[in-house]
Amino acid sequence: MAPIVVLLNRGGGTLAADPSIADKVRDAFSAVGLAAEIELIGGGDCEVRCRAIADWTSGMRTPSPIIKSRTRARHSGRASSRRPKASASTSAPCHGPNVPMKPMTVLPCRPYCSRTAEPSTSGEYTSGSTELQGYLAYDDAITDKRPGVLVVHEWWGLNDYIKQESERLSDELGVNVIALDLYDGKVATTREDASKYVQSVKTDRAMGIIHGAYDYVGANAKILTIGWCFGGGWSLQTAIEGGKQVVGCVIYYGMPEKDVDRLKKLNCDVIGFFASKDNFINPQIVDEFKQNMQKAGKNVTTYEYDADHGFANPSNPIYNKEATEDAHTKAIAFLKERIK
Numbered sequence: 001m002a003p004i005v006v007l008l009n010r011g012g013g014t015l016a017a018d019p020s021i022a023d024k025v026r027d028a029f030s031a032v033g034l035a036a037e038i039e040l041i042g043g044g045d046c047e048v049r050c051r052a053i054a055d056w057t058s059g060m061r062t063p064s065p066i067i068k069s070r071t072r073a074r075h076s077g078r079a080s081s082r083r084p085k086a087s088a089s090t091s092a093p094c095h096g097p098n099v100p101m102k103p104m105t106v107l108p109c110r111p112y113c114s115r116t117a118e119p120s121t122s123g124e125y126t127s128g129s130t131e132l133q134g135y136l137a138y139d140d141a142i143t144d145k146r147p148g149v150l151v152v153h154e155w156w157g158l159n160d161y162i163k164q165e166s167e168r169l170s171d172e173l174g175v176n177v178i179a180l181d182l183y184d185g186k187v188a189t190t191r192e193d194a195s196k197y198v199q200s201v202k203t204d205r206a207m208g209i210i211h212g213a214y215d216y217v218g219a220n221a222k223i224l225t226i227g228w229c230f231g232g233g234w235s236l237q238t239a240i241e242g243g244k245q246v247v248g249c250v251i252y253y254g255m256p257e258k259d260v261d262r263l264k265k266l267n268c269d270v271i272g273f274f275a276s277k278d279n280f281i282n283p284q285i286v287d288e289f290k291q292n293m294q295k296a297g298k299n300v301t302t303y304e305y306d307a308d309h310g311f312a313n314p315s316n317p318i319y320n321k322e323a324t325e326d327a328h329t330k331a332i333a334f335l336k337e338r339i340k
Helices: 020-030 160-173 191-200 203-217 230-245 283-296 321-338
Strands: 004-009 034-041 045-052 124-127 130-137 148-152 176-180 223-228 246-252 270-275 300-305
Touching: 130 160, 130 203, 148 160, 148 203, 148 230, 160 176, 160 321, 176 203, 203 230, 223 230, 223 321, 230 246, 230 270, 246 321, 270 283, 270 321, 283 300, 300 321
Parallel strands: 148 176, 148 223, 223 246, 246 270, 270 300
Antiparallel strands: 004 045, 034 045, 124 130, 130 176
16 A cells, blocks of 8 residues: 655754654554554654554454444342543554543343354453454343444453443443454553554454454354544454344444445444544545445434544543543434334
8 A cells, every 4th residue: 555645843853852752653553453654754754654464454444433332231139330531641543542431341142143052251252263352241131142343443452441331332232242342452651652552453364353353253143333533443354244133323433445345345324523623534535435334325313512532532631521421322322212
């Protein structure tokens, strides 16, 4: 793929004189799944050569993202808990790091949808020869087979915030939830680690995790996908990989698939929530996505808020409560309609 060249400064000197700018720009691109090659050029120019990660092949241009706010835990023996508000470092390009929360135990593996399995006390599960990690949220009181939601984490990894969002989804929709772990147990608490982890994701391994989750829930399960930022793009990829058993896909400010032929493999409607002030997944990218979906003959509904990238994470300094609540209401309505 040809490199993308972005001129950040021309003729000044202040930008190029600051060596930290390279790290800041690299982190910003990493937040949306791109690896950046930085060059500080004489005369004050700062040229950012941004290339897609070499591993993103087969039409996958970037990683993927989604969901939102608080949660109510209803698993037996656990009281409801709310996420306390916390400030994040303003140096983080996307979302705040792992939000401080009360300790939360990993839910045991349970029968998912049409699949039966022996309960386990860990967050690890096996599909064939593939060992996977994840977080499973479900309601003990419901014994019938239920649809499943596959959640994909932000660039920070599968932290407590994502686990509580999984609990919230399970609670509001009455479904089983698997939060996938594309980092294989690694969780970032600094932007440096998050940047490193997001660039270390290998397509083959990520696809193995996704297909392992589908094997685990069973071929007859009705599945929905959702993710934010890094996870937003991967939510779409997960939906594409799921074929006809996927009935809905939610994307929060994630990089869309650009390959029309790959989009033609999608078998569900998509709803996306984006930010008009987002410099990464900008309005032009969103418009292109809508055009590509139309070319592929697929349905997509998008909403663009007067907000910035990562607006739905309460630990983000630019968290937008009004936009988050509106997006959440629309996302839940979209998902409920498809699991009737």
